[in-house]
Amino acid sequence: MVRTAAAVWCSASAVVLAFAAIHLNPTRSEPAAASANGNHAAVKTLQHRASQPHDADQQLNDVYRSHTCGAVAKANAESAVGQPGSIPCIGDQVKVAGWLEFKRLVGDNVFLSIRDIHGSVQVVFRQEDFVGFTEVRALIDKLPKQSVVSISGIVTARPQTAVTEASAVEIAASSLVVLNRATLVPFDHQQTNVSEELRQQHRYYDLRNPKLQHSLQVRSKVTQVIRSVLADEGFLEVETPTLFKRTPEGAREFLVPTRTPGQFFALPQSPQQYKQMLMVAGVDKYFQFARCYRDEDLRADRQPEFTQLDMEMSFIRPIDIQNVIEKIVARAWLEVHGMKLELPFRRMPYQEAMEQYGIDKPDTRFGMKLQNLQACKELLSQASVARGFRVQVPESLRSPFKKALPRLIKELALRNAVTKPFNGLPAALEDATLAQLDLVGADFVCIATGDHAESVLQRLGKLRLAVAAELERLGHPLRNPNEFHFLWVEDFPLFTESDTAQAADGTMALEATHHPFTAPHPNDAHLVFTDPRKVRGLHYDIVVNGWELGGGSIRIHDSDMQERLIREVLGADITKFSHLLKALRTGAPPHGGIALGFDRMMAILLSARSLREVIAFPKAFSGRDLTCEAPSAISDKDLADYGLKLIAQPDTKL
Known part of the structure; x- marks a missing residue:
């Protein structure tokens, strides 16, 4: 020895x-x-x-x-x-x-x-x-x-x-x-009751956790797979600037002051306009893993800075970019899960998604589709729209589920909702009518009425998901986490009415449903300036298990149409888009693209509860970087260098 x-x-x-x-x-x-x-x-x-x-x-x-x-x-x-x-x-x-x-x-x-x-x-x-x-x-x-x-x-x-x-x-x-020698051990990685705040404060330490390290490894592996697929497809990886200008694309932007008084950069919400200009430049097929920034309220599936797989192609139809995305997704799922996805993915019009699921990103792993109850709406209310869906509950769970319904309705803040579940449907609903409405055999029927179809559908869509979650909480699984139901949602309305702003004629002002660069459907193009509410856009979202994985569209490549749409329909300041309009006038090819939320894609691949589990240094719910204590206050002298002065005292609680 x-x-x-x-x-x-x-x-x-x-x-x-x-x-x-x-x-x-x-x-x-x-x-x-x-x-x-x-x-x-x-x-x-x-x-x-x-x-x-x-x-x-x-x-x-x-x-x-x-x-x-x-x-x-x-x-x-x-x-x-x-x-x-x-x-x-x-x-x-x-x-x-x-x-x-x-x-x-x-x-x-x-x-x-x-x-x-x-x-x-x-x-x-x-x-x-x-x-x-x-x-x-x-x-x-x-x-x-x-x-x-x-x-x-x-x-x-x-x-x-x-x-x-x-x-x-x-x-x-x-x-x-x-x-x-370790002189600071913030917590034991084996502990299950460590607060999220403490983990975020010591993220460098938390990342030693094998689960988080596995997430980083898989994320790196998937980026390599994607680059390989796109290289085979002839794509060129091009980096675009992160110091951009403020443009009214929808979300609030982060502003970056300069030492020139009154002059600001904005961090890009996406490389949308740069990648369109790359198509004008003749790049033909572009991609990058782009850093994007949006000053929005946070939730489990959103971060103020995030990564998206950004792509654009010239001389294409929607199906061309969709085919490339399907190859990427199929390869990623094969590499991570050893799972061979069935291609091509299902297509679903936006209107069908709303009518059957009450949401534009439907989870199709379970039933409970919405039903049209117009034939019997008089029996329920004086409203002009009536929809509902059936819920079949195992006998052992009927009592606890019945008790849970009022709570679900309250949590969803459904206005004028029935706070007690029906003991039975109205007697006037004969069996023949129930059979016609596909409600025979239902233990519960959830019904919503109103004067606006979209509002009714959205309320039921939220309730449908809440009911599924409640049944699963009670021990009745409906959504298999190991199944992935992919589909393309298409034919979105090109414009959506604003919730607050009014047009000059007193009607609600219109906003671009996605962004102002989406081309109208060719069958509806003649209605853009006469009846814009009826126009469909050439937009397409890829959805999986109720999550929007990404979205894209065919773009407007005609400068005159783009300028007129921004000015006349959206009422936006055309000067903010002058750089793009000038580029289009030099001869822009027909083009289109897509952006996949890469953080969200990784969260779905890894069954993560939050995007924070798949990002090395994420922001907290407050939007702060708790590890580096950012954002932080700066001195009056530093502010003066940028021609700025505080008009309100900073919140010391942040």
Whole structure:
């Protein structure tokens, strides 16, 4: 049995431990092969390495690791020997580096778990291998978890009773060097009750969590897959500026002051106008992983800065860009889940989505489609629109579900809603009528009435999703998380009435449903300036399981139509788009594109509860970066450099 001596190096900043092989120079921490005779040396105190020039040179030449922790954990008797990171064989001398994850003292042995991004490996210090083991044990006992260490030893097979699914080997240690002692451990990664705020404050630490590291690895892998697909399709990756100008595209923008008084940049909501100008430039097929910024209220599926896969193509029809997107999505799902998606994806008109699901991004994994109750609306109210859907509930859940309905209605703030579920449908609804409305066999019928079809449909769409969630909470699964129902929603209205602004004629002003650059459907183009509310746009959204994965459209490439639409229909300031209009006048090809929400795509791929789980440094619900404490106040002097002055005191609670 090899016997080694324990040595201790003390410095002002930390304690570094080394269990040096007996015939090594005591100032070196790198182990050599163990001596055959088993003799050992006494415990020595090492001098500070800074005072040993040759040791500093040696430190530069020494490797921190020969293999990753994950590679060693996969070792077996047949493993191939190769470059660092490859899988070693049992019996090989290895050196790993990582974070001290766990430690436990069992009998005469000390067990450690060391982790890096590739996985974790068990390390054992056996009493029989060391002289002065009591000191060794005491030193390890005082070493905080999450300290950074480098360990050398021999890969050995675990006892059969200690073999796990993750690994059948461990490292019999011959040396340990503390590279950095952890003096701050904000929380234990094994805790389940750590607040989101604390995790965000120490995001660099939270990211050591294997689940989050897996998210980063998968995200990187998917970006590589997408780049590969688009390269095969002839796309050119082009970066566009992030300092742009303010344009009325919809969402609020983040403004960036300059030292020229009164002059501001704006961070782009998307590279929309730049990529259209790239088509004018003849780029033909463009993409980038674009950083986008929107000063909006946050929720689980939204961040103020986010990444989108941005694409544009010249001389195309909607189906051309859709085919490329389907290839990207299919490859991503195959790589991550080993799942082969059925292509092409289903197509659904916007009107059908609203009539059947009450939402423009329907979750089609479960039924409960909306039904038209116009034939019996007189029995329910004096409203002009009546819709409903049936709910079939297992007998064991009928009572708790019935009690939950009033709460669901209250939470959804359905105005004038019935606060007590029906004990039964009105007697006048004969069986024949129920059969015609496809309501036979329903345990519950949810009905909404009103004077505006869109409002009624939207209310029922929200209630449909809430009912599904409640049934699942009660133990009746409806939506299989391992199923992915993709579809394209098409034929959106080109314009939507504003909720607040009025036009000169007293009617509600019109807004672009998506953005002002979407081309009208060719069958409706003649109505753009005469009856714009009836015009469909050449817009298409890709939807999966009730989530909008992305959206795109064919663009207006005629400068006269674009200018007239912005000025006459939307009533916007045309000067804010002068750069784009000038570009279109130089000869713009027919073109179109799409943007996929890449953060959202990753959240769906990884079944994440929030976008924050798939972004390295996300913003909190408040919109703040809790790790770096941003945004932050700046001095009056700094403000003056930009010609700015505060007119209100900053909120010190932020």
